[in-house]
Amino acid sequence: MTFVCDGSFSNLRRSVTNPKVRTPSWFVGLIVEDCSSLPFANHGHVILADPSPILFYPISSTEVRCLVDVPGDKVPSGSNGQMAKYLSTVVAGQLPLKLRKPFLQAIDKSKIRAMPNKSMPAIPRARPGVLVLGDALNMRHPLTGGGMTVALTDIVILRDMLRTIQDFSNAPALCDYLQDFYVLRKPMAATINILADSLYKVFSATDMVEEVRRQACFEYLGMGGMFSSGPMGLLGGLNPSIAILIFHFLLLTAYGLARVLLPFPSPSRLWIAIRLIWKAPSILLPSIRNESLMPSFNFKWLMTYRYTIVMSLFMLSSIYFLV
Secondary structure, three states, X not given: OEEEOOOOXXXXXXXXXXXXXXXXXEEEEEEEOOHHHOOOOOXXXXXXXXXXXXXXXXXXXXXEEEEEEEEOOOOOOXXXXXXXXXXXXXXXXXXXXXXXXXXXXXXXXXXXXXXXXXXXXXXXOXXXXXXXXXXXXXXXXXXXXXXXXXXXXXXXXXXXXXXXXXXXXXXXXXXXXXXHHHHHOHHHXXXXXHHHHHHHHHHOOOOHHHHHHHHHHHHHHOOOOHHHHHHHHHHOOOOOOHHHHHHHHHHHHHHHHHHHHOOOOOHHHHHHHHHHHHOOHHHHHHHHHHOOOOOHHHHHHHHHOOHHHHHHHHHHHHHXXXX
């Protein structure tokens, strides 16, 4: 039995599966040498910057890692100074005041590194004697840090399955048995994958409507109670459930509508609300389709006839917030 787990840059997976790898963005990383500059000590921070989020989190008692998300499949060149210029002119001005000076110092002192953020749905493909694991099998945007959650969960599932096997010499029979692995990993993996890719779309505001959705998401999480514990349970893999994920996405959309329309729905506010609902399916449904949770013909029907979704979300928001 051969386990292929050579990471996101795997050279072996193409001989086992047919990967569909996307690179929605890059992380540009550097080390900030002043933990006291963080607004909240010993906490990770997500800066909702334009056009996409920036992460800060401590990695030692004195150092903070910064990851700047740069959308697209290319990044400014570091060799000719374009990357340093981008960080100092575009990014630094959007940071909290306490972080700006240490960040600018880190640009000069720290070695700037860039890493592609890859997304790839798991495509199970039976091949006797081989099983693909980790990022070689499945990737999602690393914004939520869900990759390790999925990988460790997969290992636990596989460990429990392998415990019952007495003979590893019969590769075809072993391959048939391990097909259940892809079924058992689906609840956790699909929830984390859909959440990571969808949340990245929400946090990457490309226009005014998406900025409204991003701000609504921030306020939604700040409401506390089930509005915070539910999404946190999904993020941490404590309560993996596609149904709960969709439920909170619908509530978030409803909250965004109420935030826009109340107290008085002016024509401009109505137009924003319509666009907010209209663009909602393009956030969640592509990720659901990638996880093979929806037949392709149903996906096309829903994307073409969005009025069904518009009316459903509008009714939900009306019932929940207005009645």
